[in-house]
Amino acid sequence: MVRKTSYRLLVAVVIIGAVLLGLRIVFPSDEVRIGKLLSRLERASNVAAGESQLSRVARIQLFEELFAPQCEVAVDTYDYGKLHFAGRDELLQAASAAVLLQQAVTVKFPQTGIRVAQYRTNAVVEIASTVHTSQRSGGTLLLLKLLLDKDKGSWRITRVESIRSLQM
Numbered sequence: 001m002v003r004k005t006s007y008r009l010l011v012a013v014v015i016i017g018a019v020l021l022g023l024r025i026v027f028p029s030d031e032v033r034i035g036k037l038l039s040r041l042e043r044a045s046n047v048a049a050g051e052s053q054l055s056r057v058a059r060i061q062l063f064e065e066l067f068a069p070q071c072e073v074a075v076d077t078y079d080y081g082k083l084h085f086a087g088r089d090e091l092l093q094a095a096s097a098a099v100l101l102q103q104a105v106t107v108k109f110p111q112t113g114i115r116v117a118q119y120r121t122n123a124v125v126e127i128a129s130t131v132h133t134s135q136r137s138g139g140t141l142l143l144l145k146l147l148l149d150k151d152k153g154s155w156r157i158t159r160v161e162s163i164r165s166l167q168m
Contacts, residue, residue, distance in 0.1 A: 030116045030120055030150070030155070033155055034125060034155055035112070037066060037148075037155050037157075038109055038112060038125065040062060040065075041066050041109075043062070044062035044063055044066065045107035046107055047059070047103075047104055048104060049103055049104035053100065056099045056100060057099075057100075060095050060099060063091065063092055066157055067088045067156060068088065068151070068156040068157065069087065070087060070088075070158070071085075071091060071156075071158050071159065072085070072087075072159050072160075073085040073091055073159075073160040074159075075144070075161065075165075076165055077162070077165050078165040078166065102133055102134060103133075103134035103135070104133065104134040106130075107131050108129065108130045109127050109129050110130065111128040112125060112127050113126040120150065121149065121150050122147065122149050122150065123148045123150075123155070124145065124146070124148075125145070125146040125147075125148065126143070126144070126146075127143070127144045128141065128142075128143055129142040139167075140165060141164075141166040142165050143163040143165075144160060144161070145162075147159040147160075
């Protein structure tokens, strides 16, 4: 009798564990979803040397999915000084010009810190970003703070501001 009860208990624990694991896979946490958004942003920001103009233009369309329509970008870069873009359309125009003018750009986010607010409708992300362009030998380390809002279940970047910019 004890053996049957312990067997049933073991089966119940295994089933509950499988269900919880399945829910985690089907419904990832907000931190995981924001991490995937950052990975897409990193991929969209990279331009390979010799990449066709068509694929560069297609890359810009990824920014439209990642940023909110009323987003704001205010960064102070080592190479280009203070940059400010208000709205996704202005950001897309600037990104288009940058992607078409640069021969190659490599952007990496080696360190990120994600803090989701209590009611899980907004988040703050701090990023240490490294940027290397084909036009200069060294790179730039940008410390960025991103604000994200959740709208209809999707995370969008609403604000990007620089904390610090350093030449590497």
